[in-house]
Amino acid sequence: MPADTEKMRLMGQEEGGSGTAVREAVPKPDFVNLARQGEIDQKYVDLLESAAAAASTQSDELLKDPAILEALLMSLRSINKTPQAAEYIASLIIDGCKLDTSNWSLVANCPAIAGVDGAYAAFSRSWPSNGKVVNDSFALLISTCLNYNPGTIDVRPLFKLIIDPSQEKMTSAGRLAAISSLLRLDALRADLCNSSTLRGVICQGLTSKDVYQTYYAVLCLWQLSFNRKVVEEKGPLYIHRSMLRSFLAMFGGIKKEKIVRASIMLLNNLVDEEWIFEILIQQKVDYTLTSLTYEKWRDEELSNDIESLQRKFYHSLNQINHFDRYLKELDACKFTPGPLHTEKFWIENVNRFEDNEYDAVKKLSNILFTCEEPQTLSLALFDLGEFARLYPTGKQIMSNIGAKAKIMEMMNYPQKDVAREALLTTQKLMLDNWKQLGGGAQEKHTAQEKH
Numbered sequence: 148m149p150a151d152t153e154k155m156r157l158m159g160q161e162e163g164g165s166g167t168a169v170r171e172a173v174p175k176p177d178f179v180n181l182a183r184q185g186e187i188d189q190k191y192v193d194l195l196e197s198a199a200a201a202a203s204t205q206s207d208e209l210l211k212d213p214a215i216l217e218a219l220l221m222s223l224r225s226i227n228k229t230p231q232a233a234e235y236i237a238s239l240i241i242d243g244c245k246l247d248t249s250n251w252s253l254v255a256n257c258p259a260i261a262g263v264d265g266a267y268a269a270f271s272r273s274w275p276s277n278g279k280v281v282n283d284s285f286a287l288l289i290s291t292c293l294n295y296n297p298g299t300i301d302v303r304p305l306f307k308l309i310i311d312p313s314q315e316k317m318t319s320a321g322r323l324a325a326i327s328s329l330l331r332l333d334a335l336r337a338d339l340c341n342s343s344t345l346r347g348v349i350c351q352g353l354t355s356k357d358v359y360q361t362y363y364a365v366l367c368l369w370q371l372s373f374n375r376k377v378v379e380e381k382g383p384l385y386i387h388r389s390m391l392r393s394f395l396a397m398f399g400g401i402k403k404e405k406i407v408r409a410s411i412m413l414l415n416n417l418v419d420e421e422w423i424f425e426i427l428i429q430q431k432v433d434y435t436l437t438s439l440t441y442e443k444w445r446d447e448e449l450s451n452d453i454e455s456l457q458r459k460f461y462h463s464l465n466q467i468n469h470f471d472r473y474l475k476e477l478d479a480c481k482f483t484p485g486p487l488h489t490e491k492f493w494i495e496n497v498n499r500f501e502d503n504e505y506d507a508v509k510k511l512s513n514i515l516f517t518c519e520e521p522q523t524l525s526l527a528l529f530d531l532g533e534f535a536r537l538y539p540t541g542k543q544i545m546s547n548i549g550a551k552a553k554i555m556e557m558m559n560y561p562q563k564d565v566a567r568e569a570l571l572t573t574q575k576l577m578l579d580n581w582k583q584l585g586g587g588a589q590e591k592h593t594a595q596e597k598h
Contacts, residue, residue: 411456
């Protein structure tokens with residue numbers, strides 16, 4: 148797994164985003180008027196004006212000044228009736244932390260507010276009346292600070308407050324950003340990874356067309372993947388397949404650099420887990436990685452990370468016992484296109500199908516009688532044809548177990564792909580010189596269409 152420095156590297160690259168300061172989207176408040184209204188302490192007015200006057204590219208240096216940091220945090224804590232002013236101050240803090248992630252520790256441990264407790268108190272008090280963007284800023288600020296100083300906060304109520312989409316008090320992207328930050332707390336990963344609400348929010352983000360929702364949804368999965376109980380198949384907290392499949396469906400077509408980078412980090416954490424690796428193979432992640440290696444990325448380090456993961460993936464693939472994997476699919480009576488259903492697999496493994504009096508061949512034949520799923524039927528027909536063609540007495544065995552008659556009957560199957568595969572398999576059963584008669588070329592064309 149990546150070290151903490153790797154986590155911070157990713158946070159620094161991505162939470163800075165495109166370089167656009169958060170405060171540029173928020174109007175600057177009148178600090179003098181806020182002091183007159185009793186919203187902030189008069190002694191902080193000049194310090195806040197100084198912070199607001201500084202260029203956004205210098206906001207990281209502002210937080211290193213203890214007086215300015217105190218002014219920002221104490222004002223954020225005291226503002227009650229003007230949420231837009233609170234949002235502006237929060238944006239100054241967030242911008243400074245994005246430019247230098249070490250500033251999160253300064254914010255979280257500022258003695259003026261006794262850690263993050265004060266900011267959380269202000270957030271809880273103003274949550275119902277705040278606008279969505281204000282709550283987004285507050286939630287990100289507090290959830291990130293919690294990673295540096297948990298203070299006395301019980302994070303579970305905070306998590307429930309943030310995660311509940313029915314309250315409509317945050318934007319979808321803001322909710323996912325705060326959740327991804329909270330999930331850096333390992334205790335929270337273990338507590339909440341199987342929450343159906345969390346699964347729903349993450350899956351929604353993974354299928355969203357909004358880049359930021361998708362990005363932060365991937366970060367949520369990435370944070371969960373650091374807990375071994377989450378990724379172990381038989382562990383009580385294993386990562387739900389719905390989230391994993393939603394992620395892989397998205398990963399197969401994404402080209403946005405920030406999402407690709409986060410996805411590669413997630414896959415690095417998952418690839419060593421056998422049950423997950425099986426799904427990665429089924430979803431043709433190796434093809435996606437190959438495609439990504441041909442892209443021109445701005446970040447050369449991302450290109451190196453993709454190539455490194457690709458090497459790791461193929462190393463794991465080479466360690467797999469393909470025949471054992473095939474038997475697992477066979478027992479499940481559900482086949483997926485891939486390397487287990489190719490001529491190469493059958494050439495290498497055909498003799499192993501004679502074990503236990505051809506038990507695997509009998510199970511394969513039984514699929515034709517019991518299964519109705521077209522993809523599985525087509526692949527079972529292909530496999531039976533390969534066994535008949537490559538095993539010395541394969542045709543006789545097929546006839547003895549009743550498979551030959553069933554295959555010929557299936558040439559009239561209502562689903563055309565199944566009927567076509569039954570025709571090809573029948574040809575293999577009837578002809579000794581299959582390759583010479585051009586069947587190999589036809590089969591190769593059919594396999595390319597399917598796979």
